[in-house]
Structures are given as structure tokens and as C-alpha cells.
Amino acid sequence: MHKMRSLFAVPYALWLLLFVFAPVVLILGYSFMDINGHFTLANYQAFFSSSNYLLLTLNSFWYALLITASTLLLGYPAAYFLTRLKHRDFWLLLVILPTWISLLLKAYAFIGIFGIHGGVNQFLNLFGIPAKQILFTNFSFVFVSAYIELPFMIMPIYNSLVEIDQSLVFASYDLGANKRQTFTKVIWPLSLSGVNSGIQAIFIPSLSLFMLTRLIGGNRVITLGTAIEEHFLITQNWGMGATIGVVLIIVMLLVMSLTRERKGDGSR
Amino acid sequence: MKKSKFGTIYLIVIFIVLYLPIFYLLTFSFNAGATMNHFTGFSLVHFQELFSDTRLLIILLQTFLLAFLSALIATAVGVCGTLWISYSKKKLTKNALLAANNVLLVSPDVIIGASFLILFTVAGNLLQGFGLGFVTVLLSHVAFSVPIVVLMVLPQLKKMNESLVFAAQDLGANNWQALTHVILPYLTPGIIAGYFMAFTYSLDDFAVTFFVTGGGFTTLSVEIYSRARQGVSLEVNALSTLVFIFALILVAGYYLISKDDASAKSVRKKRGVSR
Numbered sequence: 001m002h003k004m005r006s007l008f009a010v011p012y013a014l015w016l017l018l019f020v021f022a023p024v025v026l027i028l029g030y031s032f033m034d035i036n037g038h039f040t041l042a043n044y045q046a047f048f049s050s051s052n053y054l055l056l057t058l059n060s061f062w063y064a065l066l067i068t069a070s071t072l073l074l075g076y077p078a079a080y081f082l083t084r085l086k087h088r089d090f091w092l093l094l095v096i097l098p099t100w101i102s103l104l105l106k107a108y109a110f111i112g113i114f115g116i117h118g119g120v121n122q123f124l125n126l127f128g129i130p131a132k133q134i135l136f137t138n139f140s141f142v143f144v145s146a147y148i149e150l151p152f153m154i155m156p157i158y159n160s161l162v163e164i165d166q167s168l169v170f171a172s173y174d175l176g177a178n179k180r181q182t183f184t185k186v187i188w189p190l191s192l193s194g195v196n197s198g199i200q201a202i203f204i205p206s207l208s209l210f211m212l213t214r215l216i217g218g219n220r221v222i223t224l225g226t227a228i229e230e231h232f233l234i235t236q237n238w239g240m241g242a243t244i245g246v247v248l249i250i251v252m253l254l255v256m257s258l259t260r261e262r263k264g265d266g267s268r
Numbered sequence: 269m270k271k272s273k274f275g276t277i278y279l280i281v282i283f284i285v286l287y288l289p290i291f292y293l294l295t296f297s298f299n300a301g302a303t304m305n306h307f308t309g310f311s312l313v314h315f316q317e318l319f320s321d322t323r324l325l326i327i328l329l330q331t332f333l334l335a336f337l338s339a340l341i342a343t344a345v346g347v348c349g350t351l352w353i354s355y356s357k358k359k360l361t362k363n364a365l366l367a368a369n370n371v372l373l374v375s376p377d378v379i380i381g382a383s384f385l386i387l388f389t390v391a392g393n394l395l396q397g398f399g400l401g402f403v404t405v406l407l408s409h410v411a412f413s414v415p416i417v418v419l420m421v422l423p424q425l426k427k428m429n430e431s432l433v434f435a436a437q438d439l440g441a442n443n444w445q446a447l448t449h450v451i452l453p454y455l456t457p458g459i460i461a462g463y464f465m466a467f468t469y470s471l472d473d474f475a476v477t478f479f480v481t482g483g484g485f486t487t488l489s490v491e492i493y494s495r496a497r498q499g500v501s502l503e504v505n506a507l508s509t510l511v512f513i514f515a516l517i518l519v520a521g522y523y524l525i526s527k528d529d530a531s532a533k534s535v536r537k538k539r540g541v542s543r
Contacts, residue, residue, distance in 0.1 A: 012414075084272065117305040
């Protein structure tokens with residue numbers, strides 16, 4: 001079999017070369033190019049000297065943080081309670097089911113729900129609260145993103161909670177720990193790998209969800225992803241777009257190294 | 269007791285939050301009116317619209333064809349990659365290949381889309397007649413599906429006992445026969461799972477397609493996006509209802525299969541104990 005290795009290698013190596021290495025090289029290369037294709041450092045200079053871009057990066061970071069924190073706060077208890085249900089596999093499947101519907105359709109639903117005459121405003125009207133502009137605000141962007149990402153937080157946490165040996169929990173009680181101590185000293189540390197993969201699964205896409213800022217966030221450029229889309233597809237300034245892309249990649253690597261699973265519990 | 273009551277209420281609230289927007293969307297697909305605000309009466313008129321909208325139906329067909337083809341090619345490339353990775357002797361090569369394999373899995377969609385757009389434009393400048401369209405979308409979908417196929421097939425290959433291959437060779441099989449008669453049949457569950465994942469990745473993708481489609485070719489998600497940007501059209505709601513039913517059937521099928529699998533496993537376990 002080892003002799004046939006080189007035969008298998010051809011298509012896969014071609015894929016690696018064309019679609020993994022070449023794109024990385026190209027996006028790096030373009031970030032050092034001006035509109036005419038000449039080498040320049042101006043893109044990076046523009047990025048790091050413009051308060052607009054720095055503010056955008058900070059904003060994007062802040063929204064991603066808000067989205068990740070709210071899904072974690074809502075998702076952790078949900079995952080925890082799910083593990084205690086009788087038919088927990090079935091209920092988990094119900095959590096997963098919404099992820100099978102395109103996020104565009106879910107975002108589209110919120111255009112109706114958050115609209116000025118939409119469901120939420122009609123509901124508020126019942127209590128005499130006048131209609132408010134909810135759609136196209138930063139709040140609606142964060143809310144809809146968190147809504148879409150919630151199952152991706154619940155799933156990994158659920159999986160890590162299910163794998164905890166229940167006898168460890170009983171042992172903790174037997175040794176005199178109360179509920180809070182058992183949670184903070186036993187359950188939480190053991191579920192940390194799930195929390196980390198949940199954070200990874202949500203934080204990085206939250207930086208780049210340009211379609212949500214377009215559809216729900218009021219068509220403004222408020223995340224790094226939207227800025228990249230704008231530069232590539234609208235203003236056609238690929239050099240600047242590639243520069244923002246490189247910044248996004250660096251942020252992504254940072255987040256990944258912070259949430260990396262330590263060796264030893266990476267058994268999955 | 270009290271705690272579990274709180275848990276139940278909490279879960280009910282979470283499920284309501286998860287499903288309310290979806291049912292809001294679905295309900296209005298049966299609206300006689302034309303807005304997502306007031307339900308003026310039951311009607312199937314938007315489904316009629318949907319089924320007589322040939323443009324949308326063609327796009328739907330294209331989307332499935334694309335998913336079918338890209339998953340097929342990605343599975344072939346992915347299986348080759350898996351064999352290459354696992355038959356690499358040096359540990360360093362193996363780890364480097366695995367790391368390279370994961371690059372596209374962790375990259376954000378916009379980065380993949382933007383860098384592929386650069387790649388295809390550069391290729392278009394070099395090759396005559398190569399432009400954005402079906403081929404570039406197909407290539408991109410193959411590209412981002414390959415790593416997931418590798419990840420699905422690799423564990424299956426790791427489980428395989430290598431003496432099976434040696435036995436086949438001792439019995440006179442050449443490399444090709446050992447591959448097609450021993451290794452590939454053994455990998456089949458992983459290959460099917462990989463194909464299935466690649467298929468759903470392709471169906472689900474919006475961002476990458478949006479970057480590399482160039483306007484000549486459209487998939488369902490790109491079409492939904494451009495319609496949603498124009499405002500509410502209940503035809504999209506009708507489409508969502510169909511999508512939801514489709515997802516429901518798939519998930520139900522998956523649940524039944526995995527339940528079957530679990531019962532089969534427990535039967536095996538019981539047998540093991542009784543022996």
C-alpha cells in the first residue's frame with residue numbers, strides 16, 4: 001500500500017497547492033499591493049493610522065464578544081438541563097434542527113418580526129408602547145446573530161457534559177461539597193473543553209458575518225467581514241480588503257490559541 | 269425537585285425562542301395577504317407562486333446538482349487525501365498534512381471567498397476563457413468540502429487492522445485489488461458520512477458562493493439573499509416551509525438510523541456479556 005501512496009497523493013496535493021497554499025499566498029500578496037498592482041505598505045499604513053479602521057476592528061471585536069458571551073450565558077444552562085432529561089438525544093436533535101435551515105432564511109424571518117409593523121412591535125402595542133425602530137440597529141444584529149449561533153454553543157457543551165462520569169459528581173457530594181462547589185470545582189472544569197470549542201465556533205464567524213449586517217444591521221459596515229466584502233465586491237479595492245483579511249486571520253489565530261484544548265483532555 | 273422544575277421552565281423558554289421565529293416565518297407562508305405583519309386569511313397562493321416560478325425552480329435544481337457534483341468530487345479527492353495522510357511514514361509529514369487539511373475548516377467564509385476570488389481572477393488572466401460562473405462555484409465547493417471528507421474518513425481508516433491488507437496481499441491480491449476489495453469497502457461508512465457532510469456544506473453555503481459566482485450562476489442561498497434585501501416576499505416564506513419540511517424529514521431519518529444503531533450496539537454489548 002505504501003507504494004501506491006504517490007498515486008493517492010496527486011489529487012490531494014493538487015488541492016492543497018491550489019486551494020490552500022495559493023489562496024494564503026495570494027491574500028498576503030494582495031495586502032501589499034495598491035490598486036495598480038505595485039508593491040506598497042500603504043494599505044497597512046492606512047489601516048493602522050486610520051481611526052475608522054481601528055474603531056471598526058474594536059467594534060467588530062466588541063460585537064463578537066457580546067454575541068459569544070450571550071450565547072454562552074444562555075447556552076450553558078440549556079445544555080446542562082438538557083443532559084438531565086429523559087430522552088435527551090431527542091431534545092438535542094430539536095436544538096440541532098434549526099441549524100438545518102439556512103441562516104439567510106432565519107435572518108429573513110427577523111425582517112418580518114422586527115419590522116416597524118412586525119410581530120414585536122404589534123406585541124408592544126398591546127401594552128400601549130409605541131412602535132420602535134428595532135430592525136437595522138446594532139441590537140438587532142447582536143440578537144439575531146446570537147439566535148443563529150445559540151445551537152452551536154449548546155452542542156459542544158452538551159457533549160462535554162454528557163461525558164462527565166457521574167460518579168465524580170457523587171464523589172464530590174460525598175466528600176461534603178455543596179451544589180455550588182461541585183459545579184465550580186468539578187462540573188465546570190470538566191466541561192471546559194466544550195465551552196472552548198463553543199467559543200471558537202461562534203467568536204470567529206461573528207467577526208465575519210457580513211450578510212447579517214447587510215440584512216439586519218442596516219447595511220452599515222460594522223464588522224471586519226462586512227468591510228472585506230465591501231472592499232472586494234463593491235469598492236473593488238482588493239489590496240485594502242486583503243489587508244483587513246490578514247488582520248482578521250491574525251485575530252482568528254489569537255482566539256484559537258487562547259481557546260486551544262490543552263494536551264491531555266484532547267481525547268476527542 | 270425544585271431545581272429540575274426551574275430547568276424545565278428554562279428549557280421551555282429556550283425552545284420557544286429557538287422555534288418562534290421559524291414558526292413565524294412558516295405561518296406567514298399561508299397568508300392570503302402579502303406582508304409578514306398581518307395574517308389576513310389562509311391561502312396557498314404563495315405556494316402556487318413558488319411552483320410557477322420557473323426561475324426559482326431552475327435555481328433549486330442547479331443548487332442540488334452543484335451539491336451532488338461537488339460532494340462527489342470532494343469525496344474522491346478526500347479519500348485519496350486520507351489514504352495519503354495515513355500511509356505517510358514520517359510523523360512530521362503526517363502532522364503537517366493534517367494541519368494543512370484544517371486550514372479551510374477554520375477559516376472564516378469571507379476569507380475563503382475573497383482569496384478564491386483573487387485566485388480565480390488570477391487564473392482567468394492566465395487562461396483564456398476561464399471566468400467566474402458555475403465552474404468556479406463548483407471548484408470552491410469542492411475545495412471547502414475536501415477537508416471535512418478527510419476528517420470523516422480518517423477515523424474509519426485508523427480503526428482498520430492493517431493485517432487485513434497484508435492478508436489480502438498474501439492471498440495474491442495486487443495493490444489495486446487490495447484497495448478496491450478490502451480498504452474501500454471497509455471505509456464505506458466513513459465515505460458515506462463524508463459525502464453527506466460535503467453535500468450539506470454545499471447546500472448551506474452562501475458567503476463563498478457569493479464571492480465567486482460573478483452573476484452568471486446563482487444558487488438558492490444567493491437568490492434568497494438578493495430577494496431578502498429587496499424586502500419581504502411571501503414566496504420566500506413558502507420556500508422556507510418546504511425547506512423546513514425537508515430538514516424535518518432528514519433529521520427524523522437520521523434520528524431513526526442513529527437510534528437503530530444504538531440499539532444494535534446495545535444488542536452487541538448484551539451478547540458480549542452473555543458469552
